[in-house]
Amino acid sequence: MLSYQHSYHAGNHADVLKHIILGEVVAGMQKKETPIFLLDAFASRGIYDLNSPEAQKNREFETGIARLWALRNDPHPLGVARWFKLIEQKNSDGDFSHLPGSTALLAAMMRPQDRLAACDLHPQEFEGLQASFKSSRNLALHKRDAFEAMKALLPPKEKRGMVFLDPSYEEKGEYRKLATAVAKVYSRFAGGVYVVWYPLLPAANHNELFAVLRRAGIRKILRIELDCHGAFPQMQMQGSGMLIVNPPWAAEDAMKASLHWINTHLLSGKGKTHFGWLVPE
Template sequence: MLSYQHSYHAGCHADALKHIVLGDLVAAMMLKEAPLFLFDAFASRGIYNLDSAEALKNREFDSGIGKLWPLRHGHLPEGVSRWFNIIEGENSDGSFTRLPGSTALLAAMLRDTDRLAACDLHPQEFDALREGFKNSRRIALHKRDAFEAVPALLPPVEKRGLIFLDPSYENKEEYKKVARTISDACTRFRAGVYVIWYPLLPAGRHLDLFNALKRSGIRKILRVELDGKESFPEMQMYGSGLLIVNPPWHAEQSMKRSLDWLHQNLIAGNGLATFNWLVPE
């Protein structure tokens, strides 16, 4: 939806889960030397200013990075430490004011042989994305509809790739549309790792996504979810999760450690942390 701007929500509890687990997945795939294609299908602006009027309006970052930042020097899972280090790389003053989004996180992890594509259709968000990464030769930016771009850009020449989808879900039909897009993409690039973020909202429409993927015939879909229950009373979104098609097995332990740490430190062990197969192999 062209009305959606992630700046109002940047740094919230869902971003913490999303970006830490995404980093765990990419790090596991990079254990192999072969080149890797990364695709951020709903990139937004890439880097967020948490001093902006949009971010400060509801201060949703207090539910995520604001709560976790004081813990950055403690004993941390590798994925959490990586996330903190990438944020520190954007802030020389020790703050988290410049917050890397998914595109910036992926860009920070690129090796010389890897390639990143990022896509957004919102005019202001794309302009900010282009400005932020204008000097990055290994990053291709596309101002186009992500649902059209995903199958169009696959399969990659690298033959190894991770495709990340985190739409706004402002339109309830997007849950089923994501499932159709992944099903189409898998016919073109069966070996790809597909990462789908979804929110937990009172309407429970994430179940439409689950059911559509179960019917698709796609196998090996891992569910990584943090359900905060009553932990975020000021927010409609009470949790979020990731569905991962073809997760590299090297990543499973690191993702589980990251999820457990977030469960303990974001919601004090309350709510529910889920790590299981939505669809087994």
């Protein structure tokens, strides 16, 4: 669907988990010097204006970044520090109104030997992406369908790669479609790292995502989840999670520390967290 625009939801509790953990995965992969290809398959616009009418409509950022910004100078895990530093770099006035999304995070973390492709098919979102980033030898912007891009761009010439997938899930069938696409690409690029974000909604459709991936025979799928446990009754989404296929071993402790920090400081420790294997090795 081309109706979804992330600006309405930017900066919420799911974005906090999503971007901090994504940064940990990439940092873990970068422990090795060899090049990495990064694919942001549902990139959206890359940087969000939280003063925009879209962001101000529901003010979902008040469930995430707005609750945490005052803590930016306190001691916190390295992954959280990386996230805060990136936001500070995008705001010269000490505020957080220009909020970097996944493409901005990945672009900031790229080393000279790495390469990033960011895709979005929505016309307005892609225009925002072009306004925020310029194509170069290391950064390619694609106005194309995410699933088509996965087929075309993988496996990469670098032989190492990370694919980030966070679709809108506006249609129930998208959970199955995403899992099926991951399974197909995995059959051609089994060494890739696949990071899949999903929402926790009352219908619990994420269980279909789990089931399809389990049946696909993929091994080493880590499940990280934060259930806000009713902290935001005005929102239908009461938490989110991430599945990581082939998680870098060097990132495990860092991801645990970040998950604990988010629960402690965003939810006063009252959220329900999960960190374990959906499918073991």
